[in-house]
Amino acid sequence: MSKPASTPSDPLREVEHAVLPVCDPATDQVVGEVPCQGPADVADAVDRAASAQPDWARRPTMERAEIVSEVGRRLREDDRALSRLITAEQGKPLGESEAEIAYAASFFEVAAAEIGAIVPEEIVMTGKRATIEYRPMGVTAAITPWNFPLAMLAKKAAAALATGCGQIVKPAEQTPLTAIRFAEIAASAGVPDGIIQILTGDPDPLGDAILRDPRVRRFSFTGSTEVGRLLMSRAARQPLPVSLELGGHAPLLVFDDADLDRAIEVTMAAKFRNAGQTCIAPNRILLQSGIHDRYVEALSRRAAALTSGRGVDGVDLGPLIDDAAVAKVETHVGDAEEHGGDIVLGGGRRSLPGLADRFPEPTIILGADPRMLCWREETFGPVCPIRRFETAEEGIRLANDSSYGLAAYVVCGSASQGARIAQSLEYGIVGVNDGLPAVAQVPFGGVKHSGFGREGGRLGLHEYLVPTTISRVD
Ligand code: ADP
DSSP states (O other), X not given: OOSSSOOOOSHHHHTTTXXXXXXXXXXXXXXXXXXXXXXXXXXXXXXXXXXXXXXXXXXXXXXXXXHHHHHXXXXXXXXXXXXXXXXXXXXXXXXXXXXXXXXXXXXXXXXXXXXXXXXXXXXXXXXXXXXXXXXXXXXXXXXXXXXXXXXXXXXXXXXXXXHTOEEEEEOOTXXXXXXXXXXXXXXXXXXXXXXXXXXOSOHHHHHHHHHHOTTEEEEEEESOHHHHHHHHHHHTTTTXXXXXXXXXXXXXXXXXXXXXXXXXXXXXXXXXXXXXXXXXXXEEEEEEHHHHHHHXXXXXXXXXXXXXXXXXXTOSBOOOSSHHHHHHHHHHHHHHHHTTOEEEEOOSBOOOTTSOSOOBOXXXXXXXXXXXXXXXXXXXXXXXXXXXXXXHHHHHHHHTOSSOOSEEEEEOSOHXXXXXXXXXXXXXXXXXXXXXXXXXXXXXXXXXXXXXXXXXXXXXXXXXXXXXXXXXEO
Protein backbone atom coordinates (compact mmCIF):
# COMPACT_ATOMS: atom_id res chain seq x y z
CA MET A 1 0.00 0.00 0.00
CA SER A 2 1.16 3.46 -0.71
CA LYS A 3 -0.05 5.57 2.20
CA PRO A 4 0.35 5.45 5.97
CA ALA A 5 -1.69 2.52 7.13
CA SER A 6 -5.17 3.81 7.84
CA THR A 7 -7.45 6.75 8.37
CA PRO A 8 -9.23 7.56 11.64
CA SER A 9 -12.53 5.80 11.99
CA ASP A 10 -13.69 6.80 15.47
CA PRO A 11 -13.31 9.87 17.69
CA LEU A 12 -11.05 8.13 20.20
CA ARG A 13 -8.52 7.52 17.47
CA GLU A 14 -8.62 11.06 16.17
CA VAL A 15 -6.26 12.18 18.91
CA GLU A 16 -3.74 9.76 17.54
CA HIS A 17 -4.18 11.19 14.08
CA ALA A 18 -2.96 14.62 14.87
CA VAL A 19 -0.30 15.39 12.30
CA LEU A 20 3.40 15.54 13.03
CA PRO A 21 5.52 18.08 11.19
CA VAL A 22 8.70 17.06 9.43
CA CYS A 23 11.39 19.75 9.37
CA ASP A 24 14.50 20.46 7.31
CA PRO A 25 17.36 20.28 9.84
CA ALA A 26 19.28 22.93 7.93
CA THR A 27 16.57 25.57 8.17
CA ASP A 28 13.90 24.30 10.58
CA GLN A 29 11.36 24.86 7.80
CA VAL A 30 8.45 22.44 7.75
CA VAL A 31 8.80 20.26 4.65
CA GLY A 32 5.87 17.94 5.24
CA GLU A 33 3.63 16.31 7.78
CA VAL A 34 2.61 12.77 8.62
CA PRO A 35 -0.17 11.25 10.71
CA CYS A 36 0.48 10.37 14.32
CA GLN A 37 -0.67 6.79 14.30
CA GLY A 38 -1.06 4.42 17.22
CA PRO A 39 -1.57 0.80 18.27
CA ALA A 40 -4.95 0.48 16.51
CA ASP A 41 -3.25 1.39 13.24
CA VAL A 42 -0.62 -1.25 13.88
CA ALA A 43 -3.38 -3.83 14.25
CA ASP A 44 -5.02 -2.65 10.99
CA ALA A 45 -1.71 -2.73 9.15
CA VAL A 46 -0.90 -6.23 10.37
CA ASP A 47 -4.42 -7.36 9.36
CA ARG A 48 -3.88 -6.10 5.87
CA ALA A 49 -0.39 -7.55 5.60
CA ALA A 50 -1.55 -10.90 6.97
CA SER A 51 -4.30 -11.13 4.33
CA ALA A 52 -2.05 -10.09 1.45
CA GLN A 53 1.10 -12.04 2.29
CA PRO A 54 0.06 -15.65 1.49
CA ASP A 55 -0.76 -14.71 -2.14
CA TRP A 56 2.48 -12.79 -2.44
CA ALA A 57 4.39 -15.80 -1.14
CA ARG A 58 2.62 -18.13 -3.59
CA ARG A 59 3.68 -16.13 -6.63
CA PRO A 60 6.37 -17.86 -8.67
CA THR A 61 9.77 -16.78 -7.37
CA MET A 62 10.82 -15.29 -10.68
CA GLU A 63 7.65 -13.22 -10.94
CA ARG A 64 8.31 -11.76 -7.48
CA ALA A 65 11.95 -11.22 -8.37
CA GLU A 66 10.91 -9.24 -11.46
CA ILE A 67 8.80 -6.92 -9.26
CA VAL A 68 11.61 -6.58 -6.71
CA SER A 69 14.02 -5.63 -9.43
CA GLU A 70 11.46 -3.18 -10.84
CA VAL A 71 11.38 -1.46 -7.42
CA GLY A 72 15.14 -0.90 -7.79
CA ARG A 73 14.70 0.44 -11.33
CA ARG A 74 11.98 2.86 -10.25
CA LEU A 75 14.02 4.13 -7.33
CA ARG A 76 16.80 4.97 -9.78
CA GLU A 77 14.30 6.58 -12.18
CA ASP A 78 12.85 8.73 -9.41
CA ASP A 79 16.34 9.82 -8.39
CA ARG A 80 15.82 13.56 -8.94
CA ALA A 81 12.72 14.01 -6.81
CA LEU A 82 13.68 11.40 -4.25
CA SER A 83 17.14 12.84 -3.63
CA ARG A 84 15.60 16.24 -2.96
CA LEU A 85 13.18 14.69 -0.51
CA ILE A 86 15.96 12.87 1.36
CA THR A 87 18.01 16.05 1.55
CA ALA A 88 15.00 18.11 2.63
CA GLU A 89 14.21 15.97 5.66
CA GLN A 90 17.65 14.57 6.46
CA GLY A 91 19.98 17.39 5.49
CA LYS A 92 22.73 15.49 3.66
CA PRO A 93 24.28 16.89 0.46
CA LEU A 94 22.28 16.14 -2.68
CA GLY A 95 25.10 14.04 -4.16
CA GLU A 96 25.04 11.83 -1.08
CA SER A 97 21.27 11.46 -1.36
CA GLU A 98 21.75 10.34 -4.97
CA ALA A 99 24.41 7.86 -3.85
CA GLU A 100 22.04 6.60 -1.16
CA ILE A 101 19.35 5.96 -3.78
CA ALA A 102 21.78 3.98 -5.94
CA TYR A 103 22.86 2.02 -2.87
CA ALA A 104 19.23 1.36 -1.88
CA ALA A 105 18.33 0.28 -5.43
CA SER A 106 21.21 -2.18 -5.46
CA PHE A 107 19.63 -4.10 -2.54
CA PHE A 108 16.57 -4.77 -4.68
CA GLU A 109 18.71 -5.80 -7.63
CA VAL A 110 20.84 -8.13 -5.53
CA ALA A 111 17.83 -9.62 -3.72
CA ALA A 112 16.10 -10.26 -7.05
CA ALA A 113 19.20 -11.98 -8.40
CA GLU A 114 19.94 -14.06 -5.29
CA ILE A 115 16.48 -15.34 -4.48
CA GLY A 116 16.54 -17.72 -7.46
CA ALA A 117 19.60 -19.44 -5.99
CA ILE A 118 17.79 -20.39 -2.79
CA VAL A 119 16.20 -23.72 -3.65
CA PRO A 120 15.09 -26.74 -1.62
CA GLU A 121 17.85 -29.15 -0.63
CA GLU A 122 17.58 -32.93 -0.42
CA ILE A 123 19.54 -34.93 2.16
CA VAL A 124 19.62 -38.67 1.45
CA MET A 125 20.20 -41.01 4.41
CA THR A 126 20.01 -44.79 4.79
CA GLY A 127 16.35 -45.71 4.54
CA LYS A 128 15.05 -42.16 4.40
CA ARG A 129 15.51 -38.78 2.88
CA ALA A 130 14.73 -35.23 3.95
CA THR A 131 13.86 -32.15 1.98
CA ILE A 132 14.76 -28.76 3.41
CA GLU A 133 12.52 -26.03 2.12
CA TYR A 134 13.06 -22.33 2.72
CA ARG A 135 9.70 -20.76 3.48
CA PRO A 136 8.90 -17.07 3.94
CA MET A 137 8.43 -16.11 7.57
CA GLY A 138 5.21 -14.22 6.85
CA VAL A 139 4.46 -10.74 8.15
CA THR A 140 7.61 -8.99 9.34
CA ALA A 141 8.28 -5.59 10.87
CA ALA A 142 11.10 -3.08 10.76
CA ILE A 143 12.09 0.06 12.61
CA THR A 144 14.58 2.23 10.74
CA PRO A 145 16.79 5.23 11.58
CA TRP A 146 17.08 8.71 10.10
CA ASN A 147 20.70 8.69 8.90
CA PHE A 148 19.97 6.71 5.71
CA PRO A 149 16.19 7.01 5.49
CA LEU A 150 15.96 5.11 2.22
CA ALA A 151 18.88 2.68 2.33
CA MET A 152 18.24 1.28 5.81
CA LEU A 153 14.64 0.61 4.82
CA ALA A 154 15.69 -0.82 1.45
CA LYS A 155 17.99 -3.39 3.08
CA LYS A 156 15.07 -4.78 5.02
CA ALA A 157 12.27 -4.37 2.49
CA ALA A 158 14.27 -5.87 -0.40
CA ALA A 159 14.89 -9.07 1.56
CA ALA A 160 11.30 -9.21 2.83
CA LEU A 161 9.84 -8.74 -0.65
CA ALA A 162 12.16 -11.16 -2.43
CA THR A 163 11.46 -13.93 0.07
CA GLY A 164 7.67 -13.49 -0.12
CA CYS A 165 7.19 -11.76 3.22
CA GLY A 166 5.18 -8.64 4.02
CA GLN A 167 6.67 -5.79 6.05
CA ILE A 168 5.31 -3.10 8.35
CA VAL A 169 7.88 -0.31 8.63
CA LYS A 170 8.15 2.39 11.25
CA PRO A 171 10.65 4.95 9.97
CA ALA A 172 12.37 7.48 12.21
CA GLU A 173 10.20 10.43 13.17
CA GLN A 174 12.76 12.84 11.65
CA THR A 175 12.60 11.22 8.18
CA PRO A 176 9.24 9.56 7.48
CA LEU A 177 8.58 11.24 4.11
CA THR A 178 11.20 9.19 2.26
CA ALA A 179 9.66 5.98 3.62
CA ILE A 180 6.18 7.02 2.50
CA ARG A 181 7.50 7.86 -0.95
CA PHE A 182 9.31 4.52 -1.05
CA ALA A 183 6.02 2.69 -0.39
CA GLU A 184 4.41 4.58 -3.28
CA ILE A 185 7.26 3.62 -5.59
CA ALA A 186 7.03 -0.02 -4.48
CA ALA A 187 3.29 -0.01 -5.20
CA SER A 188 3.89 1.48 -8.66
CA ALA A 189 6.38 -1.31 -9.37
CA GLY A 190 3.72 -3.94 -8.69
CA VAL A 191 4.13 -4.73 -4.98
CA PRO A 192 0.58 -5.68 -3.92
CA ASP A 193 -1.49 -3.61 -1.55
CA GLY A 194 -0.75 -4.39 2.12
CA ILE A 195 2.67 -5.97 1.54
CA ILE A 196 4.69 -2.86 2.41
CA GLN A 197 3.11 -0.44 4.87
CA ILE A 198 4.52 2.58 6.62
CA LEU A 199 3.43 3.61 10.09
CA THR A 200 4.29 7.02 11.50
CA GLY A 201 3.91 8.45 14.98
CA ASP A 202 5.22 8.14 18.51
CA PRO A 203 7.85 5.36 18.33
CA ASP A 204 7.29 3.81 21.74
CA PRO A 205 3.59 2.81 21.49
CA LEU A 206 3.98 1.89 17.81
CA GLY A 207 7.01 -0.29 18.50
CA ASP A 208 5.36 -1.88 21.49
CA ALA A 209 2.21 -2.76 19.52
CA ILE A 210 4.27 -4.18 16.65
CA LEU A 211 6.24 -6.40 19.02
CA ARG A 212 3.11 -7.62 20.82
CA ASP A 213 1.30 -8.72 17.68
CA PRO A 214 1.62 -12.52 17.38
CA ARG A 215 1.12 -12.34 13.61
CA VAL A 216 4.46 -10.50 13.25
CA ARG A 217 7.07 -13.22 12.74
CA ARG A 218 10.36 -11.32 12.51
CA PHE A 219 11.56 -7.93 13.64
CA SER A 220 14.48 -6.06 12.15
CA PHE A 221 15.88 -2.93 13.76
CA THR A 222 18.59 -0.46 12.84
CA GLY A 223 19.34 2.19 15.43
CA SER A 224 21.05 2.79 18.74
CA THR A 225 22.24 0.00 21.03
CA GLU A 226 20.11 1.40 23.84
CA VAL A 227 16.85 1.25 21.89
CA GLY A 228 17.88 -2.09 20.38
CA ARG A 229 18.20 -3.57 23.88
CA LEU A 230 14.75 -2.28 24.83
CA LEU A 231 13.12 -3.62 21.67
CA MET A 232 14.86 -6.98 22.01
CA SER A 233 13.52 -7.33 25.54
CA ARG A 234 10.04 -6.51 24.25
CA ALA A 235 10.42 -9.00 21.40
CA ALA A 236 11.38 -11.62 24.00
CA ARG A 237 7.80 -11.54 25.33
CA GLN A 238 6.59 -13.63 22.36
CA PRO A 239 9.50 -14.57 21.69
CA LEU A 240 10.00 -13.04 18.25
CA PRO A 241 13.21 -13.45 16.22
CA VAL A 242 15.09 -10.18 15.86
CA SER A 243 17.95 -8.77 13.80
CA LEU A 244 19.68 -5.79 15.34
CA GLU A 245 22.03 -3.48 13.50
CA LEU A 246 23.13 -1.23 16.33
CA GLY A 247 25.80 1.31 17.03
CA GLY A 248 29.39 1.10 15.90
CA HIS A 249 32.73 2.54 16.88
CA ALA A 250 34.98 1.85 13.94
CA PRO A 251 38.74 1.94 14.30
CA LEU A 252 40.78 3.02 11.28
CA LEU A 253 44.34 1.70 11.40
CA VAL A 254 46.93 3.36 9.18
CA PHE A 255 50.32 1.64 8.94
CA ASP A 256 53.68 3.22 8.15
CA ASP A 257 53.85 1.66 4.69
CA ALA A 258 50.39 2.93 3.66
CA ASP A 259 49.99 5.12 0.62
CA LEU A 260 49.22 8.49 2.25
CA ASP A 261 46.78 9.61 -0.46
CA ARG A 262 44.90 6.34 -0.15
CA ALA A 263 44.75 6.70 3.63
CA ILE A 264 43.30 10.19 3.31
CA GLU A 265 40.77 9.10 0.66
CA VAL A 266 39.60 6.22 2.86
CA THR A 267 39.25 8.58 5.82
CA MET A 268 37.38 11.26 3.89
CA ALA A 269 34.93 8.72 2.44
CA ALA A 270 34.33 6.84 5.66
CA LYS A 271 34.42 9.69 8.17
CA PHE A 272 32.79 12.73 6.62
CA ARG A 273 29.95 11.10 4.67
CA ASN A 274 26.68 12.32 6.14
CA ALA A 275 28.71 14.72 8.34
CA GLY A 276 29.94 11.71 10.31
CA GLN A 277 26.45 10.42 11.08
CA THR A 278 26.99 6.82 10.02
CA CYS A 279 27.34 3.74 12.19
CA ILE A 280 30.41 2.67 10.22
CA ALA A 281 32.24 6.02 10.49
CA PRO A 282 35.76 5.75 11.95
CA ASN A 283 35.61 6.97 15.55
CA ARG A 284 39.17 6.06 16.49
CA ILE A 285 41.91 6.80 13.97
CA LEU A 286 45.01 4.82 14.94
CA LEU A 287 48.21 5.92 13.23
CA GLN A 288 51.51 4.12 13.28
CA SER A 289 54.23 6.51 14.43
CA GLY A 290 56.06 6.79 11.12
CA ILE A 291 53.03 8.13 9.23
CA HIS A 292 51.37 10.03 12.09
CA ASP A 293 52.57 13.57 11.39
CA ARG A 294 52.24 13.40 7.60
CA TYR A 295 48.72 11.97 7.89
CA VAL A 296 47.61 14.60 10.43
CA GLU A 297 48.90 17.38 8.21
CA ALA A 298 47.23 16.04 5.09
CA LEU A 299 43.94 15.24 6.84
CA SER A 300 43.84 18.69 8.47
CA ARG A 301 44.24 20.32 5.07
CA ARG A 302 41.48 18.26 3.46
CA ALA A 303 39.07 18.45 6.42
CA ALA A 304 39.49 22.23 6.78
CA ALA A 305 38.49 22.65 3.12
CA LEU A 306 35.14 20.89 3.59
CA THR A 307 32.25 23.29 3.10
CA SER A 308 29.05 23.32 5.18
CA GLY A 309 25.52 24.42 4.39
CA ARG A 310 22.21 23.27 2.97
CA GLY A 311 22.50 19.96 1.19
CA VAL A 312 20.95 21.44 -1.96
CA ASP A 313 23.68 24.08 -2.23
CA GLY A 314 26.55 21.87 -3.40
CA VAL A 315 28.29 21.65 0.00
CA ASP A 316 30.34 18.81 1.49
CA LEU A 317 28.69 18.72 4.92
CA GLY A 318 25.02 19.20 5.72
CA PRO A 319 23.66 19.96 9.19
CA LEU A 320 23.51 17.42 12.00
CA ILE A 321 20.03 16.00 12.40
CA ASP A 322 19.01 17.96 15.51
CA ASP A 323 20.22 20.02 18.47
CA ALA A 324 20.81 16.95 20.63
CA ALA A 325 23.21 15.62 18.00
CA VAL A 326 25.18 18.89 18.06
CA ALA A 327 25.22 18.90 21.87
CA LYS A 328 26.62 15.34 21.87
CA VAL A 329 29.44 16.31 19.52
CA GLU A 330 30.30 19.28 21.69
CA THR A 331 30.23 17.20 24.86
CA HIS A 332 32.64 14.73 23.29
CA VAL A 333 35.00 17.44 22.09
CA GLY A 334 34.91 19.22 25.48
CA ASP A 335 35.52 15.96 27.32
CA ALA A 336 38.46 15.08 25.06
CA GLU A 337 40.00 18.48 25.76
CA GLU A 338 39.56 18.01 29.52
CA HIS A 339 41.34 14.69 29.26
CA GLY A 340 44.36 16.22 27.56
CA GLY A 341 43.33 15.89 23.90
CA ASP A 342 44.90 18.42 21.54
CA ILE A 343 42.30 19.98 19.21
CA VAL A 344 44.36 20.79 16.10
CA LEU A 345 41.40 21.57 13.86
CA GLY A 346 37.89 22.86 14.50
CA GLY A 347 36.21 22.19 17.81
CA GLY A 348 33.47 24.79 17.36
CA ARG A 349 30.45 25.44 15.15
CA ARG A 350 30.19 27.17 11.82
CA SER A 351 27.71 29.96 11.97
CA LEU A 352 25.93 30.20 8.62
CA PRO A 353 23.60 33.15 7.98
CA GLY A 354 19.96 32.19 7.71
CA LEU A 355 20.56 28.58 8.69
CA ALA A 356 20.00 26.60 11.88
CA ASP A 357 22.96 26.38 14.25
CA ARG A 358 23.73 22.71 13.57
CA PHE A 359 27.01 22.76 11.70
CA PRO A 360 29.93 21.57 13.85
CA GLU A 361 33.32 22.24 12.31
CA PRO A 362 35.34 19.32 11.01
CA THR A 363 37.41 18.54 14.08
CA ILE A 364 40.67 16.68 14.69
CA ILE A 365 41.71 15.63 18.20
CA LEU A 366 45.23 14.32 18.79
CA GLY A 367 46.19 12.16 21.76
CA ALA A 368 42.83 10.41 22.01
CA ASP A 369 42.76 7.82 24.76
CA PRO A 370 40.43 5.31 26.40
CA ARG A 371 39.39 7.69 29.20
CA MET A 372 37.64 9.92 26.69
CA LEU A 373 33.93 9.67 25.84
CA CYS A 374 34.81 9.83 22.16
CA TRP A 375 36.84 6.65 22.57
CA ARG A 376 33.89 4.72 24.01
CA GLU A 377 30.71 6.21 22.53
CA GLU A 378 29.64 6.99 18.99
CA THR A 379 30.10 10.72 18.37
CA PHE A 380 27.97 10.79 15.18
CA GLY A 381 29.59 13.98 13.92
CA PRO A 382 32.58 15.21 11.88
CA VAL A 383 35.11 14.53 14.65
CA CYS A 384 38.35 12.57 14.19
CA PRO A 385 39.97 11.35 17.43
CA ILE A 386 43.53 10.26 16.60
CA ARG A 387 45.99 8.14 18.54
CA ARG A 388 49.51 7.00 17.78
CA PHE A 389 50.69 3.37 18.00
CA GLU A 390 54.04 1.67 17.47
CA THR A 391 53.61 -2.04 16.69
CA ALA A 392 50.90 -3.93 14.80
CA GLU A 393 50.03 -5.81 18.01
CA GLU A 394 49.46 -2.53 19.85
CA GLY A 395 47.35 -1.21 16.95
CA ILE A 396 45.19 -4.34 16.95
CA ARG A 397 44.75 -4.22 20.73
CA LEU A 398 43.63 -0.57 20.57
CA ALA A 399 41.33 -1.31 17.62
CA ASN A 400 39.62 -4.14 19.50
CA ASP A 401 39.26 -2.03 22.66
CA SER A 402 35.56 -1.41 22.15
CA SER A 403 32.25 -2.88 23.21
CA TYR A 404 31.15 -2.37 19.59
CA GLY A 405 32.08 -4.49 16.61
CA LEU A 406 30.47 -3.26 13.39
CA ALA A 407 33.08 -1.94 10.92
CA ALA A 408 36.84 -1.46 10.96
CA TYR A 409 39.30 -0.11 8.40
CA VAL A 410 42.93 -0.90 7.69
CA VAL A 411 45.19 1.06 5.35
CA CYS A 412 48.56 -0.49 4.63
CA GLY A 413 50.98 -1.15 1.80
CA SER A 414 51.01 -4.94 1.79
CA ALA A 415 48.06 -7.12 0.88
CA SER A 416 49.23 -9.96 3.11
CA GLN A 417 49.63 -7.64 6.10
CA GLY A 418 46.16 -6.20 5.38
CA ALA A 419 44.66 -9.69 5.39
CA ARG A 420 46.48 -10.65 8.58
CA ILE A 421 45.40 -7.52 10.44
CA ALA A 422 41.81 -7.89 9.17
CA GLN A 423 41.68 -11.42 10.59
CA SER A 424 42.62 -10.12 14.04
CA LEU A 425 39.90 -7.49 14.18
CA GLU A 426 36.70 -8.32 16.06
CA TYR A 427 34.35 -6.59 13.64
CA GLY A 428 31.59 -7.73 11.28
CA ILE A 429 33.01 -5.90 8.28
CA VAL A 430 36.59 -4.81 7.61
CA GLY A 431 37.66 -2.50 4.78
CA VAL A 432 41.29 -2.98 3.74
CA ASN A 433 42.36 0.08 1.75
CA ASP A 434 38.60 0.49 1.22
CA GLY A 435 36.55 3.33 2.74
CA LEU A 436 33.22 1.99 1.47
CA PRO A 437 33.17 -1.74 2.27
CA ALA A 438 29.38 -1.99 2.73
CA VAL A 439 27.77 -3.03 -0.57
CA ALA A 440 24.53 -4.90 -1.25
CA GLN A 441 26.26 -8.07 -2.45
CA VAL A 442 27.86 -8.88 0.91
CA PRO A 443 26.49 -9.53 4.39
CA PHE A 444 26.57 -6.51 6.66
CA GLY A 445 26.18 -6.58 10.43
CA GLY A 446 28.10 -6.57 13.66
CA VAL A 447 29.37 -8.48 16.65
CA LYS A 448 29.38 -7.56 20.37
CA HIS A 449 27.12 -4.58 21.17
CA SER A 450 26.76 -3.75 17.48
CA GLY A 451 24.09 -6.43 17.29
CA PHE A 452 23.51 -9.53 15.22
CA GLY A 453 21.85 -10.68 12.04
CA ARG A 454 23.03 -9.84 8.55
CA GLU A 455 21.65 -7.72 5.74
CA GLY A 456 22.73 -7.90 2.10
CA GLY A 457 23.75 -10.75 -0.15
CA ARG A 458 22.20 -14.21 0.00
CA LEU A 459 22.65 -14.43 3.77
CA GLY A 460 20.47 -11.36 4.18
CA LEU A 461 17.61 -13.20 2.47
CA HIS A 462 17.92 -16.15 4.83
CA GLU A 463 16.98 -13.85 7.71
CA TYR A 464 13.45 -13.84 6.28
CA LEU A 465 13.23 -17.57 5.53
CA VAL A 466 12.41 -20.52 7.79
CA PRO A 467 14.29 -23.70 6.91
CA THR A 468 11.63 -26.38 7.15
CA THR A 469 12.60 -30.06 7.14
CA ILE A 470 10.30 -32.66 5.63
CA SER A 471 11.59 -36.13 6.37
CA ARG A 472 10.35 -39.25 4.51
CA VAL A 473 11.03 -42.92 5.14
CA ASP A 474 11.73 -44.69 1.83
P1 ADP B 1 19.16 7.54 17.03
O1 ADP B 1 19.77 7.76 18.36
O2 ADP B 1 20.14 7.38 15.94
O3 ADP B 1 18.02 8.45 16.70
P2 ADP B 1 17.34 5.54 17.87
O4 ADP B 1 17.71 4.17 18.27
O5 ADP B 1 16.83 6.48 18.91
O6 ADP B 1 18.58 6.09 17.09
O7 ADP B 1 16.25 5.51 16.72
C1 ADP B 1 16.20 4.54 15.69
C2 ADP B 1 14.76 4.19 15.43
O8 ADP B 1 14.22 3.65 16.63
C3 ADP B 1 13.87 5.35 15.04
O9 ADP B 1 12.93 4.90 14.10
C4 ADP B 1 13.18 5.69 16.33
O10 ADP B 1 11.91 6.30 16.14
C5 ADP B 1 12.99 4.30 16.92
N1 ADP B 1 12.77 4.29 18.37
C6 ADP B 1 13.37 5.06 19.32
N2 ADP B 1 12.87 4.74 20.55
C7 ADP B 1 11.96 3.76 20.36
C8 ADP B 1 11.09 3.01 21.22
N3 ADP B 1 11.06 3.22 22.53
N4 ADP B 1 10.27 2.09 20.66
C9 ADP B 1 10.29 1.87 19.35
N5 ADP B 1 11.07 2.53 18.47
C10 ADP B 1 11.90 3.46 18.97
